[in-house]
Amino acid sequence: MVEAIVFDLDETLAVPDRDRETILEDVTAAAGTPSISREAYLDAHSQNLTKHTREPIFADLLADRETDADAEALAVAYRETIADSLSPIPGVELLLEDLKAAYSVGLLTNGPVRAQRDKLETLGWENTFDAALVTGELEAGKPDPRAFEAILSELAVEAGNAVYVGDNIEADIAGATNAGMNAIQVLKSDGPAPDDRALAHLEQDSIATELPTVLEMLE
Numbered sequence: 001m002v003e004a005i006v007f008d009l010d011e012t013l014a015v016p017d018r019d020r021e022t023i024l025e026d027v028t029a030a031a032g033t034p035s036i037s038r039e040a041y042l043d044a045h046s047q048n049l050t051k052h053t054r055e056p057i058f059a060d061l062l063a064d065r066e067t068d069a070d071a072e073a074l075a076v077a078y079r080e081t082i083a084d085s086l087s088p089i090p091g092v093e094l095l096l097e098d099l100k101a102a103y104s105v106g107l108l109t110n111g112p113v114r115a116q117r118d119k120l121e122t123l124g125w126e127n128t129f130d131a132a133l134v135t136g137e138l139e140a141g142k143p144d145p146r147a148f149e150a151i152l153s154e155l156a157v158e159a160g161n162a163v164y165v166g167d168n169i170e171a172d173i174a175g176a177t178n179a180g181m182n183a184i185q186v187l188k189s190d191g192p193a194p195d196d197r198a199l200a201h202l203e204q205d206s207i208a209t210e211l212p213t214v215l216e217m218l219e
């Protein structure tokens with residue numbers, strides 16, 4: 001029996017109006033910092049999943065570059081630019097309200113506390129979920145099972161009675177299924193192929209209409 005639905009945030013419920021690479025270029029250009037590739041950024045991000053802010057990520061990235069740019073200032077500029085550029089996927093706000101009538105609804109998002117809490121605040125979603133956890137507040141980030149155990153514990157639900165909805169194969173689909181949850185994969189046009197560990201696959205822009213149908217089939 002499905003009692004709880006837990007969502008990923010970025011690229012699952014909300015998307016930026018510019019891609020992250022462009023945002024990173026805009027922010028580094030404005031700060032006069034040498035440009036940082038998206039690949040280098042993601043690598044530094046993966047080393048700093050449980051930090052409070054993105055400052056350690058930018059400190060790592062700036063460490064081997066000829067620059068006197070300030071990691072904290074860059075982290076703040078990047079955070080504000082991303083939060084401002086974020087919009088909900090069409091229909092998800094109503095979807096979340098509808099789901100709450102039948103299920104516990106949670107959020108588990110990877111990233112620094114300030115960065116992810118800022119996004120929730122900008123979206124006006126501070127009180128949207130029955131529980132919302134940012135891995136920066138936890139011992140470990142997705143795909144570590146401890147991250148999933150933390151949100152299940154907040155929602156007081158067993159892993160087998162919870163479904164995780166996310167777009168990232170490793171963090172979301174592998175992570176949730178290894179933690180004993182069912183997983184539903186959100187597909188993007190430029191994203192990874194459907195993974196067969198997921199029970200179902202939904203197109204990102206039609207998650208609001210497709211998810212209720214998939215959940216009905218799981219009943």
Ligand SMILES: [Mg+2]
Pocket residue numbers: 008009010011012166167168
């Ligand atoms: Mg995501």
